[in-house]
Amino acid sequence: MPTTVGDVMTSNPIVAQVPGSRQEVLKIMVQHNLTGLPVVRRSDGSLAGMITRQDIFDRPDEEQAALIMQREHPSISPKATVEEAAKILVEGTMRHLPVVEGKRLVGILTPTDLLCIVEKRNIDLPVEKVIRSPCVPIFQESTLAVANVILRVSKSSALPVLDEQGKLTGIITDRDIFNKAYLDGADAAAALGFGDDENHWSWDGLSNVMKLWYEVSKVELPGMLIKELMVHDPTTVFKKTAISEAARIMRKNDFGQLPVRDNKDRLLAMIYDHDIISVLVKE
Secondary structure: OOOEHHHHOEEOOOOEEEOOEHHHHHHHHHHHOOOEEEEEEOOOOEEEEEEEHHHHHHOOOOOEHHHHOEOOOOOEOOOOEHHHHHHHHHHHOOOOEEEEEOOEEEEEEOHHHHHHHHHHOOOOOEHHHOOOOOOOOEEOOOEHHHHHHHHHHHOOOEEEEEOOOOOEEEEEEHHHHHHHOOOOHHHHHHHOOOOOOHHHOOHHHHHHHHHHHHHHHOOOOOOOEHHHHOEEOOOOEEOOOEHHHHHHHHHHHOOOEEEEEOOOOOEEEEEEHHHHHHHHHHO
16 A cells, blocks of 8 residues: 555644744744744635745845745645655755645645655665765865855755865754854844743754844854864765665754765765655656
């Protein structure tokens, strides 16, 4: 019997509402450590669209959630197969797929939800066969400001870090930069309208929207070097590592990506969760 979306989705997801403001959406993202939310209509609870962290970054001057959200965002039935869901997520490079019955929102599906399917199917195809995304490395002596530009231009969430010999020495993500940069969390929370009470926001959640604080307020990133902030000796996979094993590592560690090594232990590529779940489309 085929595995359905309803079998693996997150039921009763946290939502934003319209009419509503950007500030309300940000508060929900911070409080629950989320990077995207389904948007429902206050009048009847029907699905109106999807709003993500990137949507807010792209429209920093817009205040109304209805004008920021994606109105034509795809959705899927809970009765659809996980293969059908994987196809939509992979082809659209999406991180969130609302699940609906009629017009009513009943769940949300993410690439992480599908990693467990890949893991359980014991697919022995090597990861090198499904690498699709370009790899954009950065030199460890570069500054955070340079890393921020590369992340934005390449639309990547993580960069492998190389030393003078071109050897992989670390990895840095957008979350690392904003989670550990020299900016007081309470100040950022206040500036984004979250108040002084830390019980109302989490640092992990705040780091997910911290980029907005930097972009809108034009605060300069600290003059730190990448090597001072990066995750040293990151978890990697060999190019011949089985897809299911890579899925297990990603799911267990809550990673969205992994550096891939070649026969000489050199950086070959980065593999992302979308690359991993693409195998469900090809099966």
